[in-house]
Amino acid sequence: xxxxxxxxxxxxxxxxxxxxxxxxxxxxxxxxxxxxxxxxxxxxxxxxxxxxxxxxxxxxxxxxxxxxxxxxxxxxxxxxxxxxxxxxxxxxxxxxxxxxxxxxxxxxxxxxxxxxxxxxxxxxxxxxxxxxxxxxxxxxxxxxxxxxxxxxxxxxxxxxxxxxxxxxxxxxxxxxxxxxxxxxxxxxxxxxxxxxxxxxxxxxxxxxxxxxxxxxxxxxxxxxxxxxxxxxxx
Amino acid sequence: xxxxxxxxxxxxxxxxxxxxxxxxxxxxxxxxxxxxxxxxxxxxxxxxxxxxxxxxxxxxxxxxxxxxxxxxxxxxxxxxxxxxxxxxxxxxxxxxxxxxxxxxxxxxxxxxxxxxxxxxxxxxxxxxxxxxxxxxxxxxxxxxxxxxxxxxxxxxxxxxxxxxxxxxxxxxxxxxxxxxxxxxxxxxxxxxxxxxxxxxxxxxxxxxxxxxxxxxxxxxxxxxxxxxxx
Numbered sequence: 001x002x003x004x005x006x007x008x009x010x011x012x013x014x015x016x017x018x019x020x021x022x023x024x025x026x027x028x029x030x031x032x033x034x035x036x037x038x039x040x041x042x043x044x045x046x047x048x049x050x051x052x053x054x055x056x057x058x059x060x061x062x063x064x065x066x067x068x069x070x071x072x073x074x075x076x077x078x079x080x081x082x083x084x085x086x087x088x089x090x091x092x093x094x095x096x097x098x099x100x101x102x103x104x105x106x107x108x109x110x111x112x113x114x115x116x117x118x119x120x121x122x123x124x125x126x127x128x129x130x131x132x133x134x135x136x137x138x139x140x141x142x143x144x145x146x147x148x149x150x151x152x153x154x155x156x157x158x159x160x161x162x163x164x165x166x167x168x169x170x171x172x173x174x175x176x177x178x179x180x181x182x183x184x185x186x187x188x189x190x191x192x193x194x195x196x197x198x199x200x201x202x203x204x205x206x207x208x209x210x211x212x213x214x215x216x217x218x219x220x221x222x223x224x225x226x227x228x229x230x231x232x233x234x
Numbered sequence: 235x236x237x238x239x240x241x242x243x244x245x246x247x248x249x250x251x252x253x254x255x256x257x258x259x260x261x262x263x264x265x266x267x268x269x270x271x272x273x274x275x276x277x278x279x280x281x282x283x284x285x286x287x288x289x290x291x292x293x294x295x296x297x298x299x300x301x302x303x304x305x306x307x308x309x310x311x312x313x314x315x316x317x318x319x320x321x322x323x324x325x326x327x328x329x330x331x332x333x334x335x336x337x338x339x340x341x342x343x344x345x346x347x348x349x350x351x352x353x354x355x356x357x358x359x360x361x362x363x364x365x366x367x368x369x370x371x372x373x374x375x376x377x378x379x380x381x382x383x384x385x386x387x388x389x390x391x392x393x394x395x396x397x398x399x400x401x402x403x404x405x406x407x408x409x410x411x412x413x414x415x416x417x418x419x420x421x422x423x424x425x426x427x428x429x430x431x432x433x434x435x436x437x438x439x440x441x442x443x444x445x446x447x448x449x450x451x452x453x454x455x456x457x458x459x460x461x462x463x464x
Contacts, residue, residue, distance in 0.1 A: 033368035043367075065252075066245045073252050080256035084263045091267035094274045103367050165376060190411055 006131060013135025019112045020143030021198070021205045026111030030144060031194035033106070035155060038162040040148025041141065046103040047110070048137025053085060054078040054113050055129035058121040065122075074117045082108045099166050112140070143201065150197045155189035157182025279346065279361050283318060283330050285375070286348040286357030291328045292320030301437075303331075308429035310334035310422055319438055326351045326438040329430065332361075335422035339414045340364040343373070345422060347384075349430045354388040357381075358423055363415075370415040380416070383407055389427050397424040 017023055020030075030047070034040040057077050058065075065073050086104045089097040107113065116136055121129035152159055157179035164172040187193045280297065287296060299319045305312055311334040320328035328350050335343040343363040348356035358381050360373045372378040383406055398404025399416050408416040430437070 032366070035368055039368045064248070066248050068241075069245045069249045072249060076252055076256050080260055083260055087263050087267045087271070091270040091274075105364070106367060162377065186410055 005128065009128065009131050010135045013132065013137075013139040014142065015139070017136075018139040018143060018205075019136050020140045020147075021202050023112065023115070024202075025115050026107075026113070027198070030107070030110075030140070031147075031198065032191050033103070034144045034148045034151065034194055035189050036152045036158075036162055037145055037148040037160050038166060040144035042100055042166065043103050043107070044137065044141025044144045046100045047107050047112075047140055048134060049085070049100070050078075050082050050104065050107055051113055051116055051133035051137045052130050053081050053133070054117055055121040055133035056126045057081045058117040059124060059126045059129035062122050070122065071114070071118070074114060074122075078113055078117065079108055112136070143198075146201065147194060147197050151188045151193050153178050154185050155187075155193065156184060275362060282346055282359040282361060282375075283348075286346065286359055287318070287320055287328050287330055288356070291350070291356065292322055294319075294321045296320045296328075296330070303437075306429060308425040308432075310336050310425065317437060321438075328356055329437050331426050331430065333422050333426045335418040337418050338363060338365055339370055339412070340366070343415070343419060343422070345419065345426075347423060347426045349427065351434070352388070353390065353427065353431060353434075354386055355384050355423070355427070358384045358419075360419075365415045366412065370412040372409050372412070373415055373419060378409075380407060380409065381419075384423055387423075387427075389431055397421070 013019075015022075019025055020027070030043060033043050054074075054077070058074055061073075061077060082104055086097075086101055089101050116132060120132045124132070149159060152161065157177065159176040159178055161175050163174050164170075167174075188197075283296070296318050299321065300316050301319065302314045303309065303317050304314055309315060309331065311332075315332045317332070318330035319326065320330070328348055330346055330348045333345045333347055335345060341364050343365070344361040345358060346361055347358045350356055359375055360381065363371070363373065365371055365373065372380050375381055392405060395403065396405040397420055399406050399408040399413060399420055401408060401413055402417065404420065406416065406420050
């Protein structure tokens, strides 16, 4: 695969079509959980893993999938693949499963996973699709971590709380107390806080895009607004 | 017309093929992994039992002093469960019951509950659950100490209508964002105490089933009870 192709995939995943702040697909479960940095990071990494697997799986099978029945087959493929990985993780890498595995059932039928299968993996090779999964996953992880950071500081007054669950008891010293004796701010912890913070992040991205556009084309340039995608039944 | 029918049949067959292949793959993986998974869950459970039944409360081999309990709706499950029995100077001191809260937000929540012979709770732990990560998982001891709120509670020191979360007028804490989860756990613990009150003497009676199968020498490990249940 050409260097330019790889560069495009990562540029799309991390910025231009970022699933968190540009595509806005399947965000409901993700937003609910991004209340701390560690939760957000775990969820982001699990999503990356699932998207990489589902992307390459769909790409590998795309020749045999009839066009009319492709969506149910994608759902089936992704669900099977991810359940298998979840079982294997639980059995053979139990400590990793305890950290990431619990998030997997939450994201397996997520809209963004299906959207990448439909719009990318069904038209591209295995390697490109795997890379797309990684790029999209990392893009989403980055957004979730920023979101989790904002919500954790406002909601709990800490950063990285719960990191000992991921890296063991010794990592407990990494927890940063930003505001000592903080009483908590419930709105930031609950889902509405996630939507408000996400709205601000999207506004920031649009503003950055607009500024870049103005630099390139003069003062009259406009940027197409973000359009939301589908919502999952949650 | 004929070609449409053929195309539909082809699509249907194709879908069927993927469904069958997927099911086969899942069944095979399940078969490959379920024993290992059951074993690691068993080990986790033994570690939890050591947390809620402190060694000072018994002087017998609590992991071996077990007996099967018949299914009871106060215990929540449909199958028999194993109770671990601790004795101090040959007197019953603590019983570790395995209880299911069947109506969690996403299915069953498996609990173990240590109850002192005076009817007060030594501790409660969640063995496994499928509650929403980040919202309902504060019931795990590794994530918050919410579950230790049951320590010392008994039917005597909490009246019937206090066995609810504070939101419903009871005396147990909950965290905003997930109230169904703590609600069902409070209910399950309450029922377990009622079971214990009704069966206190039978729990420690020596029945023929006890020590029926000699266990090979192994430290802190009992054969998985699931093998007997099935």
